[in-house]
Amino acid sequence: MNEFRTRLAETRPDEASASGAGGLDFASDGQGGDLPEAALVTGGAGFIGSHLAGRLAIDGDVRVLDDLSTGDRDAVPEAATLIQGDVTDYQSVVRAAEGVDVIFHLAAVVSVEESVSDPVETNLTNVDGTVNVLEAAREVGARVVFASSAAVYGPPETLPVTVDEPQTPRSPYGASKAAADAYVRAYEASYDVPTVALRYFNVYGRGQRGPYSGVIDAFLSRALDGEPLVVHGDGEQTRDFVHVSDVVRANLAAATTDDTGTAYNVGTGRSVTVNELASIVAAAADVDAEVRHDSPRPGDIRHSRAETGQAADRLGFRAQVDLEAGLADLVDARRGSAELSADSRG
Ligand code: NAD
Numbered sequence: 001m002n003e004f005r006t007r008l009a010e011t012r013p014d015e016a017s018a019s020g021a022g023g024l025d026f027a028s029d030g031q032g033g034d035l036p037e038a039a040l041v042t043g044g045a046g047f048i049g050s051h052l053a054g055r056l057a058i059d060g061d062v063r064v065l066d067d068l069s070t071g072d073r074d075a076v077p078e079a080a081t082l083i084q085g086d087v088t089d090y091q092s093v094v095r096a097a098e099g100v101d102v103i104f105h106l107a108a109v110v111s112v113e114e115s116v117s118d119p120v121e122t123n124l125t126n127v128d129g130t131v132n133v134l135e136a137a138r139e140v141g142a143r144v145v146f147a148s149s150a151a152v153y154g155p156p157e158t159l160p161v162t163v164d165e166p167q168t169p170r171s172p173y174g175a176s177k178a179a180a181d182a183y184v185r186a187y188e189a190s191y192d193v194p195t196v197a198l199r200y201f202n203v204y205g206r207g208q209r210g211p212y213s214g215v216i217d218a219f220l221s222r223a224l225d226g227e228p229l230v231v232h233g234d235g236e237q238t239r240d241f242v243h244v245s246d247v248v249r250a251n252l253a254a255a256t257t258d259d260t261g262t263a264y265n266v267g268t269g270r271s272v273t274v275n276e277l278a279s280i281v282a283a284a285a286d287v288d289a290e291v292r293h294d295s296p297r298p299g300d301i302r303h304s305r306a307e308t309g310q311a312a313d314r315l316g317f318r319a320q321v322d323l324e325a326g327l328a329d330l331v332d333a334r335r336g337s338a339e340l341s342a343d344s345r346g
Contacts, residue, residue: 036060036101036255040142042087042133043107044080045071047208048147048200051244052104052251053080065096066107075207087129094136102255105133106147108177115173126176127183134187134195143194144184145254148263150201150240150304152178159271160307163199163263170299181263188261196254196315198247201267201306204326205244206333216241216330219278223285224334233296235275238303240267243321250317259314267306268319277323284327 039056043049044064049071056062057079064076067086076082085092087107097103108126109115115122130146137144151174153165169175187193204216219229250266272280275291282289311317 034256035252038100039063039255040065040097040100040103041080042066042093042096042103042105042129043071043147044104045073045076045082046106046110047075047205047213048203048244048247049104049106050075050077050207051205052106052248053077055248055252056080056104061100063096063100065093070110070210087132088124090132090135093132094139097133097136097140097142100140100142102143102145103133103137104145104147104251104255105130108147109173112151112171112173115171115176119172122172122176123179126173127179130180130183134183134193137195138187138191138193143255143260144187144196145251146180146184146195146197148181148184148197148199149174149177150199150265150267150306152181152199155301156304159303160269160305161265162307163265163310170301185261185263194260196257196260197263198250198254198266199263199306200247201240201242201265201304203244203247204241204330206330207244215239215274215277216281216327219281219289220285220327220330220334223281223287223289224331226287228290228292229278229281231274231278231291231293233274233293233300235278235291235293236273237300238271238273238305239277240269240271240305241277241323241326242267242306242319243326246319246321249320250311250315253315253317257315262314264311264315264317265306265308266311266317266319267308268322269306269308270323271303271305272323280323281327284324284331286331 038061040063041049041053042065044053045066053062053064054077057077062080064080064082065085083096109122152167154168154170156165167178169178181197184195184197188195208217278291
C-alpha cells in the first residue's frame with residue numbers, strides 16, 4: 001500500500017468526506033494500484049460527485065466541473081477547486097481536464113421525468129457532454145470513469161441483471177445513458193483511452209435531495225414528519241439500493257483497475273420490495289408509519305437486482321454497507337441537521 005492509500009485507509013469516518021456530508025466510513029480496501037494524484041470530477045457539486053470529490057480531496061488535487069444546475073456550491077469540498085462550467089462546452093471541459101490523470105464523469109441530467117419532458121436537452125448534456133469528456137481525455141491523456149446507470153437495461157429479462165443483459169431503456173434518460181456508456185467503451189476500442197462505465201443501481205445516502213431524489217429520501221422525509229409513506233402500485237416491485245460510500249469505492253477501484261474498456265454493475269446484489277423498504281425506513285426512524293398505495297408509475301420497472309460477481313472478480317469491488325446500516329446513518333444525519341437548524345433559529 002503506498003503512502004497516499006495508507007493515509008486514506010486510516011482516515012476516520014468523520015474526516016472522510018471533506019464535503020461535510022460525513023457519515024459512514026469511506027475507507028477503501030481491496031483495490032490495487034495508485035489512486036490519481038490529480039482528478040477532475042464533473043458533477044462534483046451533486047449528490048454522488050460531492051462524496052467522491054470529498055474522498056479524493058483528502059490527499060489529492062481535485063477539480064470539480066459543475067454548472068450548478070442541480071448541484072450545490074456548498075457541497076463541493078473546500079479542498080477541491082470548483083470550476084463553474086458546462087460539460088456541453090468542449091473548451092471548458094478540456095481546460096478543466098488539463099494535467100489530470102482521471103476524469104470521473106458524473107455531470108448529467110439525472111431526472112427521468114425531466115428527460116421525458118426535454119429529451120433534446122437530456123441528449124445534449126448526457127451524450128454530447130460525455131463525448132466532450134472523452135475527447136478531452138484523449139487530448140490530455142486521462143482515464144475516464146463514467147457514471148452509467150441500471151436504467152440502460154430497461155426491464156431486465158433475467159435476474160440478477162448481468163452486464164451482458166440486452167439494453168432496452170424505456171426513457172430518454174436511460175437511452176442517453178446507454179448511448180454514453182457505449183461511447184465510453186468505444187473510445188477505448190478506437191483510441192486507447194482507458195475507460196470504465198459503472199452502472200449504478202439505486203444510490204442513496206447523505207446529501208441526496210430534491211424532488212427526484214428517490215424513494216428512500218421521500219420515505220424518510222415523510223416518516224420523520226409523521227406523514228404516511230406513499231407507495232406507487234402494489235409495492236411488490238424490487239430494487240437494489242447501494243450506499244453512496246460503496247459507489248465511491250467502486251469509482252476508486254475503477255480509477256486503478258487494469259480491466260478497462262468495459263462496464264461493471266454497482267449494486268449490492270440484494271434487492272428489497274418497496275413494501276419491505278417502507279418497513280425498514282419506519283424501523284430505522286423508530287416511527288409507526290402508515291403506508292398508502294397510489295397509482296403505479298407509468299414505465300416503472302418491476303424488478304431490479306445487480307449481478308455483482310464480475311465487479312468483484314475483475315474490479316475487486318464489493319458493496320460493504322447494508323441497507324439497515326445505511327438507513328440508520330441517514331436518520332442520524334437528518335436528526336442532526338434538524339437539531340442544528342433548530343439551534344440556529346435560537
Ligand atoms: P445530481 O443531480 O446530484 O448531480 C449531477 C450534477 O451534475 C449536479 O451537480 C449538476 O449541477 C451537474 N450538471 C448537470 N448538468 C451539467 C452540465 N451540463 N455541465 C456541468 N454540470 C452539470 O445527481 P446524482 O444522483 O449525484 O448523479 C450523479 C451521476 O450518477 C449522474 O450521471 C447520474 O445519471 C448517475 N446515476 C445516479 C443514480 C442515483 O441513484 N442517484 C443512479 C444511476 C446513475
